[in-house]
Amino acid sequence: MKIGIAAGYWTSRPPRDVDGRLAAAEEAGVESFWTAETYGSDAIAPLSWWGARTGRMRLGTAVCQMSARTPTALAMAAQTVDHLSGGRMVLGIGASGPQVVEGWYGQPYPRPLERTREYVEIMRRVWAREEPVRFEGKHYRLPYQGGAGLGKPLRSTVHPVRRDVPVHLGAEGPKNVALAAEIADGWIPLWFSPKSDDFYRAALAEGFARPGARRGAEDFEVAGVVWAVEGEDVEAAAAKLKPTIALYVGGMGAKGTNFHLDVFERMGWGEECARIQDLYLAGRKQEAADAVPTAMVEDVALVGPAEKICDDLKARWLGTCLTTLVLGGWPRAELCARLVETAAGR
Template identity: 35%
Template sequence: MTDRDIYLPVAAQPSVSTLVGLSQLAEVEGYERVWLPETWGRDAVTTLTSIASGTDRVGVGTSLLNVYSRSPALIGQTAATLQEASDGRLRVGVGPSGPRVIEGWHGASFERPLRRTRETIDIVKRVLSGDSVEYDGDVFELSGYRLRSEPPDPAPPIDAGGLGPKAVELAGRFADGWHALLCTAEGMEDRLADFDRGAELGDRDRAGQRVTFSVPCCALEDRERARDLSRQHLAFYVGGMGTYYRDALARQGYEETATEVFEQWNGGDRETAIAAVGDDLLDALAVAGTPEECRDRIGRFEGIDGVDALNVSFPRGAERADIEATMDTLAP
């Protein structure tokens, strides 16, 4: 059975207490886990600590911590602390993000993202074991680092994000799970084959790994508002977040549309970029419309063989009332 999770709003909310409140609502409504991105809003660690303190049962997770702005040892130390603070409810997601974020926002060089992600996962797992870390990699060399607190028992699982075939294969080979987004149902099936191949290469127990699929959702009585918000959200990611999402969409058979959205957005014509996300593409990537429509359409994504959790996410422009209405409609 596929779990339903919540991907907390990527856009900055009025306060930390807003995010805690949404997490409490998710707990009451039976969602399995709340995931928090770390982009230009509040940092994930402080916020998840508050969420863990304000909830009792719902799982918490990072989706994703990038592997450039924190060292692997610090990510391991942070994971151990958050696992303690949440009474064992943590799942950690890491990934390289993209040049727009890493170079533009963090001032770091976006070099060797796949290798850096792999080595980060290796080191974080060693830190969480409680043993002294001796590591001689291509990107990182560590010697003598060890937790001075008791290692978490159990250690939190470490997932990886990625959209390209090699990145997804890496997640299957080295991580405990994979986080996917901006995939059509057909595109998701292709990437799941990459993940399964990675699990086989890494001699991993595929049944013990977890695939979490984030799908933009907006279920409102005002159908056009729900669809307009979702269309704007998709255009922003394809057009405004560098080439990462554009290329992912092109790989799934939408190269012409992805190119048009990207060029119009970056040329300053946001309205034309948004309009280029037609109804067929909108419905291929998102669940948007009336509550009745959304309850019916979410099954198309949830029923994909190999997906363990469907992550209900929200358009960037959604207001608190839109988010809560969508959570209510799609509550498990």
């Protein structure tokens, strides 16, 4: 297992001293650096800005939201970063959810799997640069049909560093996970738990078995963001993550349509999720956070003293389908180094 580190997205201000933290993480042996976006800070600009301070780390998005950009626009951004970084870009994309897609981007959400398949195909045609890009899909058409009537197929002016930038799909449900295994180079789970490993392995196996599947289990990356919160008191460390889990379970989706809540329900936290969501949607956010059990946090995160975190990684996480564990929460460099050693089996 490889170890990465995530900056995520931010609210009031960017995280502090990212340059210093990245340098220390790279020195500690951390292999990749990942950014994210929701409906505030974007993923590409910070990846380029901070990634320029690194020398060897792979640079990934976990994830770019598809509805934020047309397929050709994201293909342009990815090949630009790939050029500037000397071939280190990993493009993680995701369909997001209907509240964000329709409420923030003003785009239709239905049939996300179908849209994802078309989106990835268009990006690969851009990077291949074999001919001007033409595409006739249900969701995307190049050139555009209508408008001024003057659209023409175009080929990227950029000769790419790589004609096949790695594409990872962010996915939580079994159908999306299977799609990732079929058409992508990797899968980015959110709120992955070792107790759900068999469930996800089955979904991945379904995708790998489909005709024309791009990869197999042996050369497919699973890069999951796992928060690491260090502290001598396990309860206090877990408490730092409870508001985030309450936000995703309670507020990142509507009643009856919340993919993050579904993930925790599959782990066996159905009753707790219902209470958390009711409290959060009622505006009682602190009570919602307080309703998150510490055991629920420990299902999806590494919390507590450094020794416990390393022991938990070795005992519970190393045997899962994760091939890259992306540390959220900016753990200190010394802990990163210990986790790199543990993940390497040393």
